[in-house]
Amino acid sequence: MMRSVLIFGVLAVSFVSCEGEEAYLASYQGWDYYKVRASGTMTSANIKITCEAAGYVMPCPQEPTCQYTPSTCTDTGLVGIRCGGHLMDEISQVLSGQNPIYCPAMEGIFTCFHSSSYAGDAIGVQPITSPGNWFEGADYSNQFAFCAKVLNADKCFQLSEEPKAHQAAEGQCVTLGGTLAGVKTVAEQEFLADQVRLGTDVSHWVGLKNGQEHFLYTDLSTMSSNLRWMSGKPEHLCALLDKNGNYDLNADFCTEQYNYVCESDVVTCKQNVCLNGGNCTSCFNETYAYCDCAPGFVGNRCEISYGRADADLYRCESFSCPYGWSCQDRGQLSFMCGAHV
Numbered sequence: 001m002m003r004s005v006l007i008f009g010v011l012a013v014s015f016v017s018c019e020g021e022e023a024y025l026a027s028y029q030g031w032d033y034y035k036v037r038a039s040g041t042m043t044s045a046n047i048k049i050t051c052e053a054a055g056y057v058m059p060c061p062q063e064p065t066c067q068y069t070p071s072t073c074t075d076t077g078l079v080g081i082r083c084g085g086h087l088m089d090e091i092s093q094v095l096s097g098q099n100p101i102y103c104p105a106m107e108g109i110f111t112c113f114h115s116s117s118y119a120g121d122a123i124g125v126q127p128i129t130s131p132g133n134w135f136e137g138a139d140y141s142n143q144f145a146f147c148a149k150v151l152n153a154d155k156c157f158q159l160s161e162e163p164k165a166h167q168a169a170e171g172q173c174v175t176l177g178g179t180l181a182g183v184k185t186v187a188e189q190e191f192l193a194d195q196v197r198l199g200t201d202v203s204h205w206v207g208l209k210n211g212q213e214h215f216l217y218t219d220l221s222t223m224s225s226n227l228r229w230m231s232g233k234p235e236h237l238c239a240l241l242d243k244n245g246n247y248d249l250n251a252d253f254c255t256e257q258y259n260y261v262c263e264s265d266v267v268t269c270k271q272n273v274c275l276n277g278g279n280c281t282s283c284f285n286e287t288y289a290y291c292d293c294a295p296g297f298v299g300n301r302c303e304i305s306y307g308r309a310d311a312d313l314y315r316c317e318s319f320s321c322p323y324g325w326s327c328q329d330r331g332q333l334s335f336m337c338g339a340h341v
Contacts, residue, residue, distance in 0.1 A: 180207030
C-alpha cells in the first residue's frame with residue numbers, strides 16, 4: 001500500500017532565521033502556505049507587502065464573492081466554513097484538525113479580512129496565549145503574515161505504508177510509474193520530513209546509495225575490493241531519512257527494510273478531465289490528476305462555479321443558527337445570524 005501525498009512541486013523549506021523569519025505550514029489544493037514574520041502593524045496592506053517581499057502572495061481568506069474578501073488578495077481556493085466564518089480553516093484542519101482559534105501551529109498568524117468593523121482589514125489568532133478568539137490586526141505588530149505560493153508542477157511524491165528492502169522499494173516505485181525520490185535539495189528534504197512526520201513517522205528509504213562497499217580501516221584507508229565475503233553479504237549502503245536523527249540523511253545496509261518515498265514527474269494529462277476551461281496535470285502514470293481551474297471555478301474537476309452550485313451552502317436553509325437566534329439570507333452567497341430583540 002502507498003499513501004498518496006498528492007504534492008506537486010519541489011516544495012517548501014521549514015526554517016527560522018533572524019531576519020525574514022518564515023515557516024512552511026501545509027500544502028492544500030495546489031498551493032503551499034507559509035507564515036512570514038512581518039515588520040510593523042498587522043494591516044492587510046502590510047500583510048500583502050510582507051508576502052510579496054518573500055516571493056509569495058496574500059491569499060484570499062474566502063471565495064472572491066464573499067463580502068469580507070478584499071480585492072487586493074489572490075484567490076487560492078480557500079473558502080473556510082462559510083462567508084465570514086473561520087478563516088484559514090482548511091490549513092488549520094491539515095495541521096491539527098482544529099479551527100485556527102484553537103490550533104497552536106497558527107499562533108500569531110494574521111490574514112486579510114475586509115470589514116468596516118476591523119481597522120486595517122486584517123484579523124489574526126493567538127490560540128496559545130488566548131485560545132478561542134480573533135484579534136484585530138491594527139492592534140498588533142510584528143506578528144506573522146499568512147502567505148501562499150503556487151506549487152511548481154514538476155514532480156509529486158508518494159509515501160509507502162509498508163517497509164521493503166531498498167531494491168524492492170526501487171522496483172515498487174518503478175511499477176507505480178516513478179522512481180525512489182532523489183532528494184537533491186534541502187528544501188525537498190525538509191518538506192518530505194514534514195510529510196513523513198504527519199504520516200507514518202518512521203524512517204524512509206530515498207533514491208541515494210553508494211556503488212560499492214566503502215569500508216574504512218582505522219587509518220582511514222579504503223578496504224580492498226579483493227577481500228572475500230561470505231555469501232549473503234550486504235552489497236551496498238543506501239540512504240534514508242532517519243526518524244532517529246530528526247529525518248536527516250543516514251545510511252544503512254540496503255537489505256534492511258524501511259518505508260520509502262517515490263517521486264514522479266508531473267505531465268499534462270493525456271485526456272483533459274477538467275471542466276470549464278481548467279487544465280489537467282498528472283503523475284504516476286495518470287494515477288493522480290490535478291485540475292488548475294480557470295477564474296470563477298473550483299472543485300476537483302472545476303465543476304463548481306461561484307454563485308451557482310455552491311450557493312446553497314451559504315443560505316439559511318443549509319445552516320442552523322444558535323438556539324434563539326434567527327437566520328436571514330444576505331444575498332446569494334451569505335447569511336446572518338442574529339439574536340431576537
